[in-house]
Amino acid sequence: MSTLEIEKLRIVYGKYVAVDGLDLTIPHGQLVSLLGPSGSGKTSVLRAIGGYLPPTSGTIKVNGRDITRDPPQVRDMGMVFQNFLLFPHMSVLDNVEFGLRMRQVSRAERRRRAMETLDMVRMSAFAARLPFQLSGGQQQRVALARALVIRPAILLMDEPMGALDAKLRAEAQEEIRAVQKEVGVTAILVTHDQQEAMAMSDRIVVMRDGAILEEGEPGRLYREPRTAFTAEFLGTTTLLPVEVLGGEGGRCRVRHSTSKHEFLATGDLRAGEAASVSLRPEEILCSHEATADSIAGRVTKRMFYGVNTFLRVETSEAGSLLALEAPGAVMGEGTGVHVSWRSEGARVLPRDPS
Amino acid sequence: MIGQDDKVLRVGLLPLGFFFCLLFVFPLGMFLWTSFTVKTDTSTVLTLQHYVDVLTSDSARAALVTTLLLSVVTGVVSLLLGYLLAYQVARRGPVLSKLIFMAAIASLFTSTIARALGWRVLLAYQGPINGVLVGLGIVSEPLQLINNFTAVAIGMIHIQTPIVMLALIPVIEALPKDLERAAIGLGSSRWRAFVSIHLPITWRNAVPIGLLTVMATASYFTTPVLLGGGRVDVMAIQIQQASQVLFDFGYAAALSVVLVAVIGVIAFLVFLSTNWRRGAAARGGS
Numbered sequence: 001m002s003t004l005e006i007e008k009l010r011i012v013y014g015k016y017v018a019v020d021g022l023d024l025t026i027p028h029g030q031l032v033s034l035l036g037p038s039g040s041g042k043t044s045v046l047r048a049i050g051g052y053l054p055p056t057s058g059t060i061k062v063n064g065r066d067i068t069r070d071p072p073q074v075r076d077m078g079m080v081f082q083n084f085l086l087f088p089h090m091s092v093l094d095n096v097e098f099g100l101r102m103r104q105v106s107r108a109e110r111r112r113r114a115m116e117t118l119d120m121v122r123m124s125a126f127a128a129r130l131p132f133q134l135s136g137g138q139q140q141r142v143a144l145a146r147a148l149v150i151r152p153a154i155l156l157m158d159e160p161m162g163a164l165d166a167k168l169r170a171e172a173q174e175e176i177r178a179v180q181k182e183v184g185v186t187a188i189l190v191t192h193d194q195q196e197a198m199a200m201s202d203r204i205v206v207m208r209d210g211a212i213l214e215e216g217e218p219g220r221l222y223r224e225p226r227t228a229f230t231a232e233f234l235g236t237t238t239l240l241p242v243e244v245l246g247g248e249g250g251r252c253r254v255r256h257s258t259s260k261h262e263f264l265a266t267g268d269l270r271a272g273e274a275a276s277v278s279l280r281p282e283e284i285l286c287s288h289e290a291t292a293d294s295i296a297g298r299v300t301k302r303m304f305y306g307v308n309t310f311l312r313v314e315t316s317e318a319g320s321l322l323a324l325e326a327p328g329a330v331m332g333e334g335t336g337v338h339v340s341w342r343s344e345g346a347r348v349l350p351r352d353p354s
Numbered sequence: 355m356i357g358q359d360d361k362v363l364r365v366g367l368l369p370l371g372f373f374f375c376l377l378f379v380f381p382l383g384m385f386l387w388t389s390f391t392v393k394t395d396t397s398t399v400l401t402l403q404h405y406v407d408v409l410t411s412d413s414a415r416a417a418l419v420t421t422l423l424l425s426v427v428t429g430v431v432s433l434l435l436g437y438l439l440a441y442q443v444a445r446r447g448p449v450l451s452k453l454i455f456m457a458a459i460a461s462l463f464t465s466t467i468a469r470a471l472g473w474r475v476l477l478a479y480q481g482p483i484n485g486v487l488v489g490l491g492i493v494s495e496p497l498q499l500i501n502n503f504t505a506v507a508i509g510m511i512h513i514q515t516p517i518v519m520l521a522l523i524p525v526i527e528a529l530p531k532d533l534e535r536a537a538i539g540l541g542s543s544r545w546r547a548f549v550s551i552h553l554p555i556t557w558r559n560a561v562p563i564g565l566l567t568v569m570a571t572a573s574y575f576t577t578p579v580l581l582g583g584g585r586v587d588v589m590a591i592q593i594q595q596a597s598q599v600l601f602d603f604g605y606a607a608a609l610s611v612v613l614v615a616v617i618g619v620i621a622f623l624v625f626l627s628t629n630w631r632r633g634a635a636a637r638g639g640s
């Protein structure tokens with residue numbers, strides 16, 4: 001049972017503030033992703049938790065015990081690095097046994113636990129190999145086994161799929177999540193890949209400029225983001241610049257900043273505020289027939305992605321929109337279409353200051 | 355375009371090749387030839403006499419042993435010191451690392467003669483080191499620190515260590531810092547991580563650098579002369595004597611060839627025993 005609590009974490013490199021006043025609690029057994037663009041301070045947070053980087057201030061507690069100043073050796077954290085960093089001169093088995101050897105576990109017990117963990121990641125057949133004889137995906141599984149074999153309080157993963165190609169990545173995501181659930185270990189995943197974060201996590205923490213912008217369960221963050229940044233970072237969306245005209249009961253009337261087109265959107269913002277409306281592609285309906293509140297547009301680009309097809313639609317009322325083609329319909333480039341959306345699908349959000 | 359560049363490159367190599375042959379291969383060939391021949395008044399005769407002379411000469415054999423001992427001691431000690439220094443430069447903070455780096459460069463800019471003479475002052479009978487030793491009561495009388503094997507070894511190590519250090523920095527930097535962090539995170543102490551991760555991965559790359567030191571030391575002339583005071587007879591001194599005092603070029607050439615051959619054999623054995631190719635493969639090379 002391991003719960004992680006971080007309070008007011010601050011990390012400064014020279015004069016540069018990389019992490020500022022970060023609070024985060026992770027309950028036992030959960031997998032939480034730190035998601036943010038490169039440079040947002042994710043790795044710094046992870047290193048502070050692992051003990052590789054002393055924070056400037058703040059506290060880190062595991063099960064209520066303050067470990068902020070403990071050296072990494074005694075923290076019981078299992079770390080999976082981006083490039084796996086297996087010890088190149090040791091066999092797979094020796095790599096996995098390393099942590100146990102440092103803990104003075106007896107030889108027989110060491111062997112038993114290492115093989116057991118290798119079994120879990122389906123790598124026991126490769127125990128005698130050297131790391132350079134393994135593929136990237138296999139190396140990653142060994143790295144995971146090496147981190148888990150010590151039964152860590154917390155499993156730390158810094159962009160663990162970063163060195164894998166797209167196809168392997170999806171497999172590895174499924175595998176890591178399955179193993180994490182099986183072991184029941186509390187885990188933190190650092191990633192800049194929103195898809196990965198959504199597919200794997202119990203909770204996502206969106207970071208920007210060294211601070212937490214927003215956090216929540218993946219579905220909630222996707223459907224009801226509280227910031228335009230999150231809406232844009234998680235999945236794809238079109239952000240329309242609008243002014244709020246007025247509203248009540250969770251709905252607003254808004255006006256597009258340039259075209260002055262008016263429509264209803266979901267969200268609580270005060271009249272007069274500059275805001276953005278997020279329109280997810282799947283919320284935009286493209287049809288050949290006009291309806292009461294539809295606007296006219298023209299398909300300028302049709303992008304086939306297999307599962308679905310995206311349409312880039314140019315309109316005069318709402319500018320350029322990214323929409324999903326309805327199943328069964330084919331709307332080639334150049335087709336004139338009528339675009340509409342429900343007010344529930346248009347989320348009005350505070351305009352990003354930047 | 356590529357073909358064109360290739361041609362230019364090849365033509366450009368021609369004068370280089372010409373000068374290489376004229377100034378290096380030819381004299382070397384002549385030298386080698388000299389070691390296998392004697393000139394009489396009328397003709398040149400092939401002979402192994404010079405080699406027999408070298409191998410039966412007590413002073414040449416003693417010089418060979420001294421040279422090898424000096425080279426190996428210098429190679430091993432400079433490798434150890436150079437490794438520790440390079441590790442500090444590659445792994446410590448920017449201030450300490452820059453300081454060490456600049457000190458190394460500065461000592462490389464000083465001529466080897468000046469450095470040897472510096473050691474003569476430091477190690478002298480009435481010099482500062484003896485002064486401190488006597489002053490602290492560690493010894494009752496000044497020690498004989500100069501004009502012996504130790505003095506020459508110190509001088510050689512001083513010359514080779516910065517070179518070894520510079521050569522080793524990229525070797526150590528090539529190893530990701532996170533590799534040691536991974537070990538430390540798994541419960542290893544810093545020292546354990548150094549011994550069980552850092553050293554086993556890098557030492558194979560360090561050995562050839564140590565070998566270069568051995569080779570360079572084996573042919574050194576100035577330092578043994580200046581710090582040995584005539585009592586440390588190395589091959590370079592023997593060769594100089596033979597060629598410039600006795601004008602026995604055949605004998606001098608044979609001495610050189612023997613030295614090169616012995617060092618070559620040592621290098622070969624070291625490479626063989628360090629399992630060089632397998633090491634390269636384990637590091638991810640081809």
Ligand SMILES: Nc1ncnc2c1ncn2[C@@H]1O[C@H](COP(=O)(O)OP(=O)(O)O)[C@@H](O)[C@H]1O
Pocket residue numbers: 013016018036037038039040041042043044045
């Ligand atoms: N050792 C360091 N020295 C100085 N600045 C650093 C160092 N490590 C990271 N930074 C800076 O801190 C910020 C956060 O870095 P990092 O935690 O690696 O972000 P992320 O993992 O989200 O990409 C970046 O702007 C980076 O340039």
Ligand SMILES: [Mg+2]
Pocket residue numbers: 042043044
């Ligand atoms: Mg990072």
